[in-house]
Every structure is written in structure tokens, then in C-alpha cells.
Amino acid sequence: MGKLNDCFSQPAKMLTLNEAVARFSENIVSVCKAEKVKLASAEGRIIFSDIISSINVPPHNNSAVDGFAIYHDDLNVSGTTTLPIRGRAVAGGNFIENPERGQAIQIFTGAPIPQTTKALSPDTIFMIEDVVVDGDKVILPEGQMKGANIRMAGEDVKKGDTVINCGKRLRPQDIGMLAAIGYSKVKVRAPLKVAIFSTGDEICDPGEKIRSAQIFDINRYSLMSLLRKLGCKVNDMGILPDDKDAIRESIKSASRNNDLLLTSGGVSMGEEDHVRTAINELGKLHFWNLLIKPGRPIALGYVNDDDREVPVIALPGNPVAVMVTFVRIARPLVLLLSGSLDIHPNYFSIPSAFSLTKKKGRREWLRVSLVKDQENNLKVQKFPFDGSGILSSMVSSDGLVELSEDIVKVSEGDLVDFLPFSEVLN
Structure with missing residues (x-):
């Protein structure tokens, strides 16, 4: 078995989030090849190799x-x-x-x-x-x-300086720097191609006539949006029929033309799980036990495509859990496969406007909104309901508070780690 099996194989013990991400970082490499694009359309793309200036900027005093x-x-x-x-x-x-x-x-x-x-x-x-x-x-x-x-000549950039490092996603100011050193085209990573699918008779696409006991497919649409925000090229496979052979052929076909397969909610340890069976016939799927809330179950694996191993990520089914686990678990994997080296989001220490107790040894995420106190100081206020199926809590929130494994209590006024959605959803 290949590197992905070693990376994704089920750990002997329950892992913390940091242990899981460290394991990915050590084993996952980019699968995206290089391509040249015009500078005017390069914003948001990932640099393939270090950019070294061949001139001084400015070129003269x-x-x-x-x-x-x-x-x-x-x-x-x-x-x-x-x-x-x-x-x-x-x-x-x-x-x-x-x-x-x-x-x-x-x-x-x-x-x-x-x-x-x-x-x-x-x-x-x-x-x-x-x-x-x-x-x-x-x-x-x-x-x-x-x-x-x-x-002075070279006051901004000197000839031979590395101005942009490999693996960086280009921002408007980076585009300006490339223009300053004379680039009209730039070598970037091709977009990561991701196939996404749902399964189950209990869901249907928005716009279709909904039957009794059905719900609309929420997660596929949320995940497609999240992937596009990361610059991925998304192949929507839709809702696969609840048929073992059809699911197997669809997954096999998708693996030929994509770099990653992503699904949610349709993978379990049950006997009638056709997705798990199909992936295990084509490769291997491992269920991970992570010390997190919300966010279980999560399965990672791969599908063989000739000499390639195409990664598979299966996220939970509840809408909040799927977004949280994408942001903190799938997102680093997607970025690594895309060639980005910047996989760790920035947190901001902000006083809490709430109090709570939590279980030790487990990392938890709370949906919060930014509020101002009487002195006009920013604080974070927890959404009143915790259910992982309450999508309105994500709509109403500005981000997440992440509570590490060793925290058992938060009191009003305590500094907490705030992760704004703008940090991870763009």
C-alpha cells in the first residue's frame, strides 16, 4: 500500500486535532502541476516556485x-x-x-x-x-x-531578492509586486480538481419536488462553495443512486479525472453502506476517532487509479459539523494537495461575553458573534443553541471560538481564541 494508506490509516489511539493535522503535513504533497497564466488573471492562484527579481525596484534613484x-x-x-x-x-x-x-x-x-x-x-x-x-x-x-x-535604486527590491515564496496564494499586493519586477505571466499551480457527491434517498436537490421524509441536500452545496473559495475546480457528481454497483462505477470514474473525492453524511460503519464498500473495493477507507466536537464521524482514504492514489475525504452529515470539520480538517488537506504551504489560520484573542464548562481532553468549537460592550470594546457572544444541525447558527455567527483540549471552563471576560469566518472561508 502507498503513502496515502500510511497517512490515513486508522490511528492506534484517539488523536487531537493538532496531531491529525501534523500527520497530514508530514505526508501530503501537492498533486497540481504547473501552468503559466497572465498576470491580470493570477489573483488567488498558488505560486509554483520562488519568484526572484531580476531587477532593482525602483530601477534608479x-x-x-x-x-x-x-x-x-x-x-x-x-x-x-x-x-x-x-x-x-x-x-x-x-x-x-x-x-x-x-x-x-x-x-x-x-x-x-x-x-x-x-x-x-x-x-x-x-x-x-x-x-x-x-x-x-x-x-x-x-x-x-x-x-x-x-x-534610492533597489530601496524596495534588490536584484536577486526572493519577492514571493513558493506555495503562496497571490493577493492583489502580490500581483502589484510581480508587475513591478516586469512579469506579464507567472507560473502557478493548476487548480485542484475535486469531485463531490452525495448519497441517500432521503435527500434531493433544491428545486426538485420534495417527497415526504426527504430534505434538501445542504452539505453538497455548502462544500462546493467552500472548495471554490479555495480555488478548486469542482466537479459536481450530484446525488448518487442508492445502488452498490452504480456508486462503485461513479467513484471509479471520478477518480480518473480528479485529484480528490469529497462526500459527507453517507459513510458509516453499517452493513448497508455502499460508499464505504465501494471505496474499500477500489482502495481503502479508514475511520478516524478525533477528540473533537462537533465533528464525528470522519473517514479518510484513497481510491486507486492505475499508478495514482486519489484521496477521499468523508465528512459528517450534520450541516454545522460538516462546515466545522471542513474548515479545520479538510481545508488543510485541500490546501496541501493544492500546493499551498499556508495551512494554519490566524486566531485572535478576544474577551468572552459568556461562561461555560466543557469536557477535558476534547477540542470544541462554539459559534459566536462579535458584540460591543458599553465601553465599545469587542467581545464574542456564544450562539444560544449548540445543535450541530442548526445551520442558522452559522448564518448568524461571525466565526468560531476554539477551545483546546486542556480548557474545562470559560468565564465572562476570559480571553478566548476567535477564528473569524473571513480567515478560513476566503
Whole structure:
């Protein structure tokens, strides 16, 4: 059996969340190949390899302001200095005259600093607002520091600098940096292809006529949205018929064209579980016992596709549990497979506006909203109901409070770890 079987095999003991994620991090590598895309459409994509600048940014010494460039040694030790104005230097233009001592050159933001020689050029700039122009002369105040208002070549980026690391998801500011070093295209990871399906006669798609005892398929639509937020290419397999052979063929077919299979709610230890049976015939499925709430059961495994092992993630069935376990368990796996190295979300310590007790040794997530007290300080307030089937609790909340295994009590005012949805759902 391959690496995925070793990674996903059922642990000998119940694991904490951190132990489970560490196990994934050590064994999962990206399956997404490289492709080049235009810079204008690269936002949100994952960098394939380190980006190293071949130029200085800025490429030359230039002015940070509109004003006058002078030699600092031409300034009077005390009092104002009056210098003749000789020429103008503009952004994108070349100053063809020699900038001689004892003169001032009118200069505009972004314009290169005129040079007499490589070693000699004006070294100080006065802002236009700080001077007095009198015909063809300029009166400069005293007290200006040498080098003021000059941006040096390579001040932002030096040739040879690594500006963006492999595995980073590109943000707008990263796109700007790539433009600054002259990239029109960039090598990124191809999107992770994920096939998602549901099973069970008790569910139907929204828009279909619902029968007695049926409910609409919530989880598949939530999960598709979550996957797309992570930049995945989603293949919706719909609701598979409750037939062993049909399920097996659908899973086998999906494994040929996808990098990951994802389902929820349809996998159990029961004898009539056709999904579990099909996956075990095509590969192996392991049920994990994690010390978490909400979030059980969770199953991880793989399906063989010739020389490939295609990962399978099976999440719980309750809508809240499926979203929580996706955010904290499936999301790191999806990111690792996608080539992202940034799998750990940022938490924020915020005072609690509630009190509770919890079981020791288990990690728990509470749905919370941000509220302000009388002093306008932010706190987190717990949603009044805890059921893992109450989807409205997620809609009404701003994020989750994560309580670690060693916490047994929270009192009002205690600092708690707040995970905003904006940190993990974008």
C-alpha cells in the first residue's frame, strides 16, 4: 500500500486535532502541476516556485515628491538659500543637461535624479510646498536633511531578492509586486480538481419536488462553495443512486479525472453502506476517532487509479459539523494537495461575553458573534443553541471560538481564541 494508506490509516489511539493535522503535513504533497497564466488573471492562484527579481525596484534613484533637486553642500549653514532654476526633470523623461553645482532643478514625482557622473548628482530634494519660487530662482528654507525625499535604486527590491515564496496564494499586493519586477505571466499551480457527491434517498436537490421524509441536500452545496473559495475546480457528481454497483462505477470514474473525492453524511460503519464498500473495493477507507466536537464521524482514504492514489475525504452529515470539520480538517488537506504551504489560520484573542464548562481532553468549537460592550470594546457572544444541525447558527455567527483540549471552563471576560469566518472561508 502507498503513502496515502500510511497517512490515513486508522490511528492506534484517539488523536487531537493538532496531531491529525501534523500527520497530514508530514505526508501530503501537492498533486497540481504547473501552468503559466497572465498576470491580470493570477489573483488567488498558488505560486509554483520562488519568484526572484531580476531587477532593482525602483530601477534608479528618483524623486518621492514634486519639488527642487539640489546639492546639499550648496545650502547656507544658516538662513535661506537662493539658487537659480536650471531645467526640469519629469517622470519617464531623460534630463540631458549636466546638473551643475549651485543650481536647482525642478523635479517631479518619480523622475530619475539627474546625474553629472555616476558618483555625482543632486542629493537632496525640497518639496514644492516648502519653497518660494521667485521668477527663475527658488528660495529654499534652512534645516533640510541631506538625502531628503529621494528614493534610492533597489530601496524596495534588490536584484536577486526572493519577492514571493513558493506555495503562496497571490493577493492583489502580490500581483502589484510581480508587475513591478516586469512579469506579464507567472507560473502557478493548476487548480485542484475535486469531485463531490452525495448519497441517500432521503435527500434531493433544491428545486426538485420534495417527497415526504426527504430534505434538501445542504452539505453538497455548502462544500462546493467552500472548495471554490479555495480555488478548486469542482466537479459536481450530484446525488448518487442508492445502488452498490452504480456508486462503485461513479467513484471509479471520478477518480480518473480528479485529484480528490469529497462526500459527507453517507459513510458509516453499517452493513448497508455502499460508499464505504465501494471505496474499500477500489482502495481503502479508514475511520478516524478525533477528540473533537462537533465533528464525528470522519473517514479518510484513497481510491486507486492505475499508478495514482486519489484521496477521499468523508465528512459528517450534520450541516454545522460538516462546515466545522471542513474548515479545520479538510481545508488543510485541500490546501496541501493544492500546493499551498499556508495551512494554519490566524486566531485572535478576544474577551468572552459568556461562561461555560466543557469536557477535558476534547477540542470544541462554539459559534459566536462579535458584540460591543458599553465601553465599545469587542467581545464574542456564544450562539444560544449548540445543535450541530442548526445551520442558522452559522448564518448568524461571525466565526468560531476554539477551545483546546486542556480548557474545562470559560468565564465572562476570559480571553478566548476567535477564528473569524473571513480567515478560513476566503
